Amino acid sequence: MTIENATSSMTSQAQNSSANPIAIFDSGVGGLSIAQCISQHLPNENLLYVADTLHAPYGEQSPEFIQQRLNEVALWFIEHKAKAIVVACNTATVNAIDQLREKISIPVIGVEPAIKPAASLSKNKKIAILVTKATAENPRFLGLVAQYSNNSEVTIQPCPGLVELIELIEQDKKNSVECKLLLSNYLMPLIAKGVDTIVLGCTHYPLVSDLINDICGDSVTIMETARPVTEQLQRQLALHQLLNSSNKDGTTTFYSSKHSPEQQALFSHIWQLPLTLKSYP
Ligand code: DGL
Numbered sequence: 001m002t003i004e005n006a007t008s009s010m011t012s013q014a015q016n017s018s019a020n021p022i023a024i025f026d027s028g029v030g031g032l033s034i035a036q037c038i039s040q041h042l043p044n045e046n047l048l049y050v051a052d053t054l055h056a057p058y059g060e061q062s063p064e065f066i067q068q069r070l071n072e073v074a075l076w077f078i079e080h081k082a083k084a085i086v087v088a089c090n091t092a093t094v095n096a097i098d099q100l101r102e103k104i105s106i107p108v109i110g111v112e113p114a115i116k117p118a119a120s121l122s123k124n125k126k127i128a129i130l131v132t133k134a135t136a137e138n139p140r141f142l143g144l145v146a147q148y149s150n151n152s153e154v155t156i157q158p159c160p161g162l163v164e165l166i167e168l169i170e171q172d173k174k175n176s177v178e179c180k181l182l183l184s185n186y187l188m189p190l191i192a193k194g195v196d197t198i199v200l201g202c203t204h205y206p207l208v209s210d211l212i213n214d215i216c217g218d219s220v221t222i223m224e225t226a227r228p229v230t231e232q233l234q235r236q237l238a239l240h241q242l243l244n245s246s247n248k249d250g251t252t253t254f255y256s257s258k259h260s261p262e263q264q265a266l267f268s269h270i271w272q273l274p275l276t277l278k279s280y281p
Contacts, residue, residue, distance in 0.1 A: 003075045003103050016083050016106060018242045021046040021253075022233070023082035025073055027056040028167050030204030031088030032270045034111065037226035038086070038233060039252060042243075046250040048080060050280050051267075053258035057163040058091040059132025059202070066134065067096040074100055074108075076281055083242045084109065086233055090131065090202050094138040107236040113141075113201035114223040116148040121221060122197040128155040128190045131201035132163065141201075155195060159186050159202070166204045167266070180211050187215045200224045207270065255280035 022042075024035045028051050035049050050073050052058075058066050070092050077085055084107040087093050087100075093110035101108050118127045127149075135141050136158040145154050165179040190198065198220055200206055206224045213222060237243045244250065254271075256263050259279035267277050 001075070001079075003071055003078065003100075016081075016240075016242065018083065018237075018244050019046075019246065020081045020083035020242075021048040022084050022086060022237075023047075023074075023077035023080070024049045024086045024088050025070070025077070025092070026051055026089040026203055027058040027091065028053045028163065028204065029266060029270055030163070030166070030202060030207065031086075032267070033203050033206040033224070034086060034088035034226050034229050035252065036271070037230045039250070041230050042234065042250075044246050044248060044250050045244050047252040048077065048082060049252060049254045050077070051254075051256040051258075051263075052280070053167070053256045053263065055257065056167065057132065058089065058095075059134045059158075059160070059163055061134060063095040063134070063138070066092055067099055070096040070100055071103070073280075074104060078104065078106070082106065084233065084237060084240075086229065087111065088203050088229070090141075091134045094135055094141040094144075098140070107233075107240060107242075109229060109233045109236060111203060111225050111229055112144065113199045114225055114228070115145060115154070115199060116150070118197045118199045118221075118223050119148060119150040119152040119154075121223075122152055124194045124196045125152045126155075126193060126195045127152050127197045127199065128157050128195045129199040129201045130157050130159050130186065130205055133158045133160055135201060155190060155193065157186055157190060159183075159205075162186075162208075163202065163204045166207055169208070176211070179208060180215070183208065183211055184215055187212065191216060191220065195220070197221045197223065254278065257281075
């Protein structure tokens with residue numbers, strides 16, 4: 001079945017009901033930073049989380065590859081009756097969300113870096129955005145920076161190697177030391193330049209916000225996007241009359257394309273609850 005057929009059959013059978021799950025997608029565990037916020041603010045919604053860890057990091061992949069992966073997972077979500085899809089990955093949002101929205105009719109919510117609020121908050125008018133390589137090179141992302149920088153000087157800082165370390169961070173304390181060293185390499189030049197506001201433009205980076213705060217100190221504001229994404233999801237669900245009115249707590253089901261005991265331990269550590277990780281597909 002193609003993605004277009006799947007979505008039209010779903011719509012024609014009026015299957016998109018408010019009890020259906022919200023699908024959340026990332027290349028790995030980064031999207032859990034968004035899923036946590038959704039679960040906290042919409043506690044009666046059922047969530048379906050897919051990490052495409054087998055193909056991560058997306059930051060090193062081509063736009064065509066990322067589009068193909070997102071479409072494949074979106075088709076699976078639709079087959080699993082998702083009522084909306086949250087692309088909880090900045091790299092997949094800028095590289096693949098527009099073409100997905102053209103193909104399917106359920107709401108698709110993406111992650112946009114908080115450039116506009118950062119530019120209005122910065123006293124020095126110097127902000128930085130930490131992103132993956134595939135985001136840094138993306139014309140849609142560069143357009144957003146130009147549109148919302150509001151006369152602030154914006155430094156786009158790609159962070160190669162960081163997503164890979166974050167995917168391993170809970171397995172070994174040594175990775176946390178390595179992660180802090182790599183972050184220092186990326187952050188110290190920004191601080192020396194007078195940057196006072198840093199936007200986390202990859203959903204993996206909030207998972208190391210403690211390390212980022214340690215390096216930057218209190219004078220630098222760190223901005224992330226989990227809350228605005230959750231609010232946008234809530235607005236879209238309300239608009240399509242898809243908010244779950246059940247008064248029961250929702251469930252969250254986790255899948256990874258690279259299923260292993262280590263992955264399950266990593267998911268449980270970040271989610272702060274024991275959980276069963278299932279194999280995608
Ligand atoms: N969490 C993804 C993002 O927000 C990470 C991309 C990657 O896998 O490199 O961009």
